[in-house]
Amino acid sequence: MRVHAKRAGALLGASLVSSQAMADWTLNMAPGVTGTSNEIYGLHMTILWICVAIGIVVFGVMFWSIFAHRKSKGSKPAHFHENTVVEILWTIIPFVILVLMCIPATATLMDMYDSEESDIDIKVTGYQWKWKYDYINEEFGYFSNTTTPQDEIYNRVEKNEHYLREVDNPMVVPVDKKIRFLVTANDVIHSWWVPAFGVKKDAIPGFINETWTRIDEPGIYRGQCTELCGRLHGFMPVVVKAVPQDEYDAWVAEQVASAERERELTSKDWTLAELMERGEGVYNTNCAACHQANGEGMPPTFPALKGSRIAIEDMNAHLDVVVNGVSGSPMQAFGEQLSEADLAAVITYERNAWGNDTGEMVTPKEVFDYKNKE
Amino acid sequence: MSAVIDTHAQDHHHGPAKGFTRWLYTTNHKDIGSMYLIFSFAMFLLGGTMAMVIRAELFQPGLQIVEPEFFNQMTTMHGLIMVFGAVMPAFVGLANWMIPMMIGAPDMALPRMNNWSFWLLPAAFLILISTLFMPGGAPNFGWTFYAPLSTTYGPPSTTFFIFAVHIMGVSSIMGAINVIATILNLRAPGMTLMKMPLFVWTWLITAFLLIAVMPVLAGVVTMMLMDINFGTSFFNAAGGGDPVLFQHVFWFFGHPEVYIMILPAFGAVSEIIPAFSRKPLFGYASMVYAVGAIALLSFVVWAHHMFTVGIPLAGELFFMYATMLIAVPTGVKVFNWVATMFRGALSFEAPMLFAVAFVILFTIGGFSGLMLAVAPADFQYHDTYFVVAHFHYVLVPGAIFGIFASAYYWLPKWTGHMYDETLAQTHFWLSFVGMNLAFFPMHFLGLAGMPRRIPDYALQFADFNMVSSIGAFMFGATQLLFLFIVVKCVRGGEKAAAKPWEGAEGLEWTLPSPAPYHTFATPPEIK
Numbered sequence: 001m002r003v004h005a006k007r008a009g010a011l012l013g014a015s016l017v018s019s020q021a022m023a024d025w026t027l028n029m030a031p032g033v034t035g036t037s038n039e040i041y042g043l044h045m046t047i048l049w050i051c052v053a054i055g056i057v058v059f060g061v062m063f064w065s066i067f068a069h070r071k072s073k074g075s076k077p078a079h080f081h082e083n084t085v086v087e088i089l090w091t092i093i094p095f096v097i098l099v100l101m102c103i104p105a106t107a108t109l110m111d112m113y114d115s116e117e118s119d120i121d122i123k124v125t126g127y128q129w130k131w132k133y134d135y136i137n138e139e140f141g142y143f144s145n146t147t148t149p150q151d152e153i154y155n156r157v158e159k160n161e162h163y164l165r166e167v168d169n170p171m172v173v174p175v176d177k178k179i180r181f182l183v184t185a186n187d188v189i190h191s192w193w194v195p196a197f198g199v200k201k202d203a204i205p206g207f208i209n210e211t212w213t214r215i216d217e218p219g220i221y222r223g224q225c226t227e228l229c230g231r232l233h234g235f236m237p238v239v240v241k242a243v244p245q246d247e248y249d250a251w252v253a254e255q256v257a258s259a260e261r262e263r264e265l266t267s268k269d270w271t272l273a274e275l276m277e278r279g280e281g282v283y284n285t286n287c288a289a290c291h292q293a294n295g296e297g298m299p300p301t302f303p304a305l306k307g308s309r310i311a312i313e314d315m316n317a318h319l320d321v322v323v324n325g326v327s328g329s330p331m332q333a334f335g336e337q338l339s340e341a342d343l344a345a346v347i348t349y350e351r352n353a354w355g356n357d358t359g360e361m362v363t364p365k366e367v368f369d370y371k372n373k374e
Numbered sequence: 375m376s377a378v379i380d381t382h383a384q385d386h387h388h389g390p391a392k393g394f395t396r397w398l399y400t401t402n403h404k405d406i407g408s409m410y411l412i413f414s415f416a417m418f419l420l421g422g423t424m425a426m427v428i429r430a431e432l433f434q435p436g437l438q439i440v441e442p443e444f445f446n447q448m449t450t451m452h453g454l455i456m457v458f459g460a461v462m463p464a465f466v467g468l469a470n471w472m473i474p475m476m477i478g479a480p481d482m483a484l485p486r487m488n489n490w491s492f493w494l495l496p497a498a499f500l501i502l503i504s505t506l507f508m509p510g511g512a513p514n515f516g517w518t519f520y521a522p523l524s525t526t527y528g529p530p531s532t533t534f535f536i537f538a539v540h541i542m543g544v545s546s547i548m549g550a551i552n553v554i555a556t557i558l559n560l561r562a563p564g565m566t567l568m569k570m571p572l573f574v575w576t577w578l579i580t581a582f583l584l585i586a587v588m589p590v591l592a593g594v595v596t597m598m599l600m601d602i603n604f605g606t607s608f609f610n611a612a613g614g615g616d617p618v619l620f621q622h623v624f625w626f627f628g629h630p631e632v633y634i635m636i637l638p639a640f641g642a643v644s645e646i647i648p649a650f651s652r653k654p655l656f657g658y659a660s661m662v663y664a665v666g667a668i669a670l671l672s673f674v675v676w677a678h679h680m681f682t683v684g685i686p687l688a689g690e691l692f693f694m695y696a697t698m699l700i701a702v703p704t705g706v707k708v709f710n711w712v713a714t715m716f717r718g719a720l721s722f723e724a725p726m727l728f729a730v731a732f733v734i735l736f737t738i739g740g741f742s743g744l745m746l747a748v749a750p751a752d753f754q755y756h757d758t759y760f761v762v763a764h765f766h767y768v769l770v771p772g773a774i775f776g777i778f779a780s781a782y783y784w785l786p787k788w789t790g791h792m793y794d795e796t797l798a799q800t801h802f803w804l805s806f807v808g809m810n811l812a813f814f815p816m817h818f819l820g821l822a823g824m825p826r827r828i829p830d831y832a833l834q835f836a837d838f839n840m841v842s843s844i845g846a847f848m849f850g851a852t853q854l855l856f857l858f859i860v861v862k863c864v865r866g867g868e869k870a871a872a873k874p875w876e877g878a879e880g881l882e883w884t885l886p887s888p889a890p891y892h893t894f895a896t897p898p899e900i901k
Contacts, residue, residue, distance in 0.1 A: 058712055075719045087706070113690075159833060163833050223823065224825060224828075233827060299509075
C-alpha cells in the first residue's frame with residue numbers, strides 16, 4: 001500500500017507540483033529528539049502493525065469470499081448463521097491484544113505525567129495569536145511572534161523554507177536538562193505543540209497545565225498552535241532552539257541585562273517622534289492583527305481606531321482600554337503584556353497615526369503612574 | 375390496535391392530498407420519510423459545497439481564495455450541516471420509510487408529531503444558514519464550538535446558532551420518541567424483539583441515545599447563551615468559570631452522537647450483506663448485544679477527545695481503557711459481517727458494493743480510532759489531520775456509504791422502478807476512488823505534523839494536500855450523479871418486482887413495489 005501511495009504520489013507530483021521544490025511525501029510519524037517522543041513513536045508503530053496484522057486477516061478472509069464465493073462462479077450458499085466457539089474466540093482474542101497494548105501505553109503515560117524535579121521552569125502563555133515565554137527562575141520573559149511576511153502568505157513573493165514556522169524570538173533551552181513547561185492562556189484555548197519533543201498541551205485560560213521534556217540533540221525544532229483559537233490560528237508558530245548549556249547560560253545573561261535596559265526606558269525622556277517610531281512597531285506586532293495596519297479594524301468585532309472617539313478624545317479612556325482591556329470582548333488587557341515604554345508608544349501612535357493627528361503624547365512615566373494609581 | 379381497522383378503508387383507498395398541502399400537512403410516514411431524505415440530500419450538497427471551498431483554499435499553500443475568517447466559517451458550517459443536516463435527518467428519513475414496513479405497522483405511532491419534527495428542521499437550518507449573511511459572519515469556532523472562543527470571543531451570530539441548535543434538538547428528540555413508541559407498540563403480532571430486523575434494532579438503540587444526549591447538548595448551548603447574553607460565567611475563567619467544563623459537557627453529548635450517526639448504518643448494512651450473500655446474517659444475537667454494548671460504552675469514553683487538556687493521570691488511564699474496550703464489540707460486528715459473506719453466493723449490485731466498501735473502510739477508520747485511543751500516542755495525533763482522516767473514514771464510507779447502500783437497496787420499493795445499475799456502479803467507483811484519494815493522504819499529513827482547521831500550511835504539506843483536494847473535488851462532483859440516478863429512477867425505468875433482490879428477507883418485500891400509500895392496515899402474520 002505504501003509503495004502504491006508513493007508511486008501514485010510521484011506520478012501526481014511530477015505532473016502537478018513541480019514548482020513546490022520544498023514539499024515532500026512524508027508518510028509516517030518521525031521519531032523525535034526526546035525520550036518521550038521516541039516512546040510514543042514506538043507505541044505508534046506497535047499499534048499500527050497490530051492493526052495491519054488484524055487487517056490482513058479480516059480483509060484476507062473477506063477478499064477470499066469476494067473472489068471465491070461469487071454467485072457468478074456458481075457458488076451455493078451455506079446455511080450456517082452462528083457458532084458459539086468462534087464468537088467467543090473473536091471476543092476474547094481482541095480483548096487480550098488490547099490488554100497487552102495497554103501495558104506499555106500506561107507506562108509511557110505515567111512517565112509523561114511525571115514533571116517533578118525539573119531543572120528549568122518556563123511558563124508558556126498563549127495569546128491571540130502569539131506565544132509568551134516566561135523564564136520563571138530568571139525573571140524575564142518575552143513574546144514570540146510569527147515573522148512570515150504577508151507578501152509570502154498572499155503569494156506575491158516566493159515562500160521561504162520555514163514558511164509559517166518562523167518567529168522573531170524562539171524559545172531557547174539547554175539540551176540534556178529536564179525542562180518543565182507551565183502552560184496557560186490569556187484569552188481563548190490554544191495548544192502548544194512541538195512534534196519532535198512529543199509534547200502537546202492545551203493552554204487554557206484559568207488553568208496551568210504541566211508538562212516536561214528533555215532534549216537529546218541541539219537544534220531548532222518547529223511546531224505550531226493546534227487548538228482552533230480564532231482567525232489567525234494557522235499563523236501561530238512554535239519555534240524552540242535547543243543549545244548546549246554554556247551557550248544557554250550566556251543567552252540568559254544577555255536576556256537579564258536586556259530586561260534591565262527595558263525597565264530603564266520608563267524613566268527616559270521621550271519625544272513625540274521617538275514614541276511614534278517605536279509605537280508603529282509595537283502596533284504592527286500586537287494590534288494590527290485585529291485593528292488592521294491602516295487602523296480601520298474589522299467592524300463589528302474589531303472596531304476601527306482611525307477617527308474613533310477613544311483614540312482622539314479622552315486620554316484616560318484610551319489608557320483604560322489598552323491597559324485593562326474590555327471585559328466581554330476580544331480586546332485584551334495589555335497592561336501586563338507590554339512594557340510602559342511600549343504602552344506609551346503605542347497609545348501615542350494610535351492618537352497620531354492615520355489622520356488621527358491629535359498631537360497628544362503620553363510618556364512611559366505617565367503610564368507607570370496610571371498603572372500604579374489603580 | 376391496528377388490528378381493528380376494517381377492510382372497508384382499503385377498498386376505498388384514499389391516496390395523498392394534492393398540491394403543496396400534501397407535504398405541509400402530511401402525517402404519512404412515507405411522505406415524511408421522503409421529505410427527510412430530500413432535505414438531507416440538499417444539506418449534503420450544501421455542506422459539500424463548503425467542503426469544496428475548504429479544499430480549494432488548501433489546494434496550495436498561501437491564501438488564494440478565502441480569508442482565514444471565512445475559512446473558519448466554512449469548516450464550522452460544513453461540520454454542523456453535515457452532522458445535523460445531512461447524516462442525522464437521512465437516517466430519520468430511512469427510519470420513517472422502513473421501520474413501519476419492517477415491523478408490520480401501518481404508520482409511525484405519533485404521526486402528527488412526526489410532521490412537526492420534520493418541519494422544525496428547515497426552520498432550524500434557515501436560521502443557521504442565515505448567519506452567513508449577518509454582520510460578523512457565521513459561527514467560526516469549529517463544529518465543536520469550544521468556549522470561550524464561542525462565547526466571549528464569538529461573533530454576534532452565535533445566539534442565532536444556539537437557537538438553531540435548540541430547534542434541531544427538539545426535532546431529534548421528538549423523532550427519537552416516535553421511533554421508540556413505534557417499535558415498542560406497533561409491532562405485528564409474532565414480531566418479537568429478537569425477530570426484529572437489525573435496522574430496527576439499531577434504530578431503537580440509537581433513539582435511546584438521542585433522548586439521553588440531545589438534552590445535554592441543549593444544556594451546554596443554553597449555558598453559552600447565558601454567558602453571552604445574561605452575564606453568567608459558566609465557561610469564563612475571569613468570572614470564576616471553567617472552560618474545560620464546556621468540553622466535558624459537550625463531549626458527553628458528542629461521543630454518543632458519533633454512534634448515533636453510525637449505528638443505523640450498521641443496521642442497514644446488516645440487512646444488505648445477507649441479502650446479496652444469499653445467506654442469513656451470522657450471529658444475529660451477538661450483533662444486537664454488540665450494538666447495545668457500544669451504546670453503553672459510548673457514555674463513558676467522552677474524555678478521549680480531551681487527552682491533552684490536562685485531566686489527571688487516573689482519568690487519562692480510565693478513558694484510554696474504556697475507549698479501547700469499544701474495539702471489542704465493534705470487532706464482533708465486523709467479524710460477523712465477514713462471516714456472513716464467507717461461503718455465501720455473492721453478487722455485487724450497487725447496494726452490496728457500498729456495503730462491502732462500508733465494512734472495509736469503516737474498519738480502517740476503526741483502526742485509526744484504536745490508534746487514537748492510545749493516550750500517549752494521542753498527544754501526537756490530537757488535533758492534527760490524522761484525526762480529520764479518522765472521523766472522515768468513519769463518517770463518509772461509514773455513515774454516508776451506509777445511506778447510499780440503503781437508498782439503492784430500497785429505491786425499487788420506494789419508487790416501483792429499478793435504478794440504472796450501470797450509473798449506480800459508476801457512482802460507487804467514482805465515490806470510492808475520490809473518497810480514498812481525499813481522505814487517505816490526510817493520515818500522512820497528520821502524522822507529518824499538520825494541525826487541523828488551518829487555512830494555510832507549511833510547505834512540507836503541499837503535495838498531499840493537493841492530492842487530497844483533487845480527490846475531494848472528484849468525490850463532490852460524483853454526488854451530482856447520484857441526484858441524477860435517483861431522479862431518473864423516480865421518473866421511470868424497469869418495473870421493480872415486489873422482491874427485486876433474490877436473497878432479501880423481511881416484511882417490506884411482501885408488499886408490492888412501489889409500496890402503496892397505506893401499508894399493513896391489517897397486520898401481517900409472523901411465523
